[in-house]
Amino acid sequence: MRSVTAENITETFIGYFGKDTDPRVKEIMASLAHHLHGFIKDTKLTHDEWRESLELLKWTGEITTPERNEFVLLSDVLGVSSLVDMINSNPAATSSSVLGPFHVTDAPPMALGADFKRHYEGEVILVEGYIKDTDGNVIPGASVDIWQTAPNGLYSSQDDEQDINSFHGVFTADENGYYSFTTIRPVSYTVPSDGPVGKILDATGRHPWRPSHLHYIVSAEGYRSLVTEVFPNDDPYLDQDTVFGVREDLVISYKPQAAGTFPKEGFELSGKVDSAFSKIDFDAILIKK
Amino acid sequence: MRSVTAENITETFIGYFGKDTDPRVKEIMASLAHHLHGFIKDTKLTHDEWRESLELLKWTGEITTPERNEFVLLSDVLGVSSLVDMINSNPAATSSSVLGPFHVTDAPPMALGADFKRHYEGEVILVEGYIKDTDGNVIPGASVDIWQTAPNGLYSSQDDEQDINSFHGVFTADENGYYSFTTIRPVSYTVPSDGPVGKILDATGRHPWRPSHLHYIVSAEGYRSLVTEVFPNDDPYLDQDTVFGVREDLVISYKPQAAGTFPKEGFELSGKVDSAFSKIDFDAILIKK
Missing domain, CATH: 1.10.287 (Helix Hairpins)
Structure with a gap:
């Protein structure tokens, strides 16, 4: 026995x-x-702590809906999602970072140079870059799927005032692997903290903030898709992202641009752009399958 | 940064x-x-394995109801529930073992010597024992809450043909710490395997069987409550309980009794009892608070 x-x-x-x-x-x-x-x-x-842990998991199930997966958020704030990203990363390529729960599939295609922000107001950002392989060769025609928060800190699926494709779009890199668009500066925001994840953050004296970022999914035939985020180097939450998404190669300076450099050929944005205008250069490096 | x-x-x-x-x-x-x-x-x-793990947790939430807590069952089949029992046990006392999801609160009080099986047929078992402290002193008036499966392998909450208190009852030990009742032999049964726990058992080549047992919650003023189970030493699943509940001191021989030793004074059961009649002696030792 x-x-x-x-x-x-x-x-x-x-x-x-x-x-x-x-x-x-x-x-x-x-x-x-x-x-x-x-x-x-x-x-x-102890038995009490074990019971409380199971209650927390039960609550995680209860609060989960098709629009809100609290298990993913739990994985995020425990550092599990980021660790999975990191151990599956190749140091020769761009680091991956958390997908998060706010990606919209079938976002609309956008022309290179499109104005992503539409009617929203904020600090204008010009984003440009190249999609390359680990040997430095450009990847023509790569798909660059971008999403970000509106100025109120909300993604489209969280916000009744935005339509679902707001601040979501898919660009196709040109024959030189180049992509470009204008948008407004994304903002720092909090992860949902009204559920079990909020309870854990609260119990451990943690805040629910994430540094502002642009989300990217870059994909091309014959390459592993890259899910990542790009952070400005002046965000106050850069050192303490509550989901552990910040990697050194994903932190980019927002370079101030002289007023009057817009309108520029190949961009949808036109009219006077004031001095707060800045520029991000972000190249993404993909790994061959 | x-x-x-x-x-x-x-x-x-x-x-x-x-x-x-x-x-x-x-x-x-x-x-x-x-x-x-x-x-x-x-x-x-990998990312795929991480996503599959989160899907399994999401499914665990979806299948959980007030009557069925799949998170508890998951904890059971992963050995977590039993390990919590074991590390919180005192070797001087009776081992604790899994509560399981089938306990009914407010089960009816029963007189010592009651016939627990009521109208059900099966191998008659006489159960007797004493409730003691770790110094060997008897604990008068201890509460002994007992539950078990019906002959069909189902607990009352799983079975439309039983009322909710079927095979549930609470005895009060006498001034000598003695308790007694008659019942029928509980049967081996399977844990629910139509959900994520079943998927895990299946993927790892495990069966869903538990060896037959009587459940006990023994409690007395000034003592830590004992949640435990008592197993017969001839059950085919004793070596492979799918929830890891078997402990050496909880395995008891079912001693064959001579026919004709019933009716006996102090017992409700009367009439001829055939030769398959057996007896369990199980003493429970509680720890002072």
Whole structure:
């Protein structure tokens, strides 16, 4: 008769695996048991704490809807999402960073040089860059899917005043791998904090802020898609992104531009642009499949 | 500017804690991050595997109802519930074992010697024992809350043919700490396997069976309540309980009794009892608060 003890439970768990279990499933489940059991033993978790943890997971399920996946947010604020990004990154390519829950699929195609901000007001930003491979060759025709917050700090799916494609668009790089658009400066914002994730942030004395950023998904035939974010180097939350998304190569200076450099050929934006106008140069480097 | 890396993310996470954070919360969350991050790094979890894990948690939330908490079941089959029981056990007392999801609160009080099985048929079992403290002194008046499966392998809350209090009852030990009742042999049964837990069991080649058992909650003023289970030593699933509930001191032999030893004074059961009649002696030892 097997007597399960705190000493042999992980080994007992592994001993239960069927002979024909997929080796990768075995590896993942054995490691999960090792770390879950280690967590319980290291903390000497009490029954009350265990019950409270399960209640928190139950609440995470209850607050999750098709528009709001609190499990993803939980993974984000625990650093899990970012760690998955980092260990799957290739140092020769642009770092990936969290997708987040606000991406809209089937965003409208936009012409190079389009004015992404439409009727919204704010500090105008000109964004330009090249999509390249790890050898420095440009990738013509790459798809550059961009999204960001409106000036109120909300993404389109969070905001009744925006239509769903607001501040979302897909550019196609030209034959030189070049893309460009104008927009307004994205703003720092808070992750939803009215659920279990907010409770965790609160209990650990953490704020819910993320530094402002532009989201990118860059993809091209024959390359691994890159999901990433680009941060300005002057954001006050750069050092303490609540979802751990900041990487050194994703922090870009917003270069001040002389007034009167717009209108410029190839851009939709026209009319007087005042001195607060700035420019981001961001090249994305993709890995061959 | 902080660049978060796979090497410093756990330390960064811990660095985010507020100064006034409760030390126990800090300890638990730091250990959780250490083990979660360790799991991701040790397995080099891919984006697809991470997404699949989050989908599994989302499904766990979706299938959870007031009557079925799949998060508890997940904790059970991963060995977490049993490990929490074990590390909070005192070796001088009776081992605790999983509560499970089928306990009915406010079960009816029953007189000592009551016939728990009512109209159900099966192998008759006489259960007797004493409730004691860790010094061997009896605890008069202790409450002994018992529940078990019906012969069809179902608990009352799973079975339309049983009323909610079927195979549930609360006995009060007498002045000698003695309790007794008759019932029928509980049966081995399967945990619900039509949800994410079933998917995990299936993927790892595990069966959903639990060895048969009687559930106990024993409580008395001034003592820590004991939640436990008592298993017969001849159950085929004793070595492979899918929720890891079996402990050496909870495995009891069902002693065959001579036919004709019933009717007996102090017991409700009367009439001829055939030779399959057996007896369990189970004493529960409680810890002073």
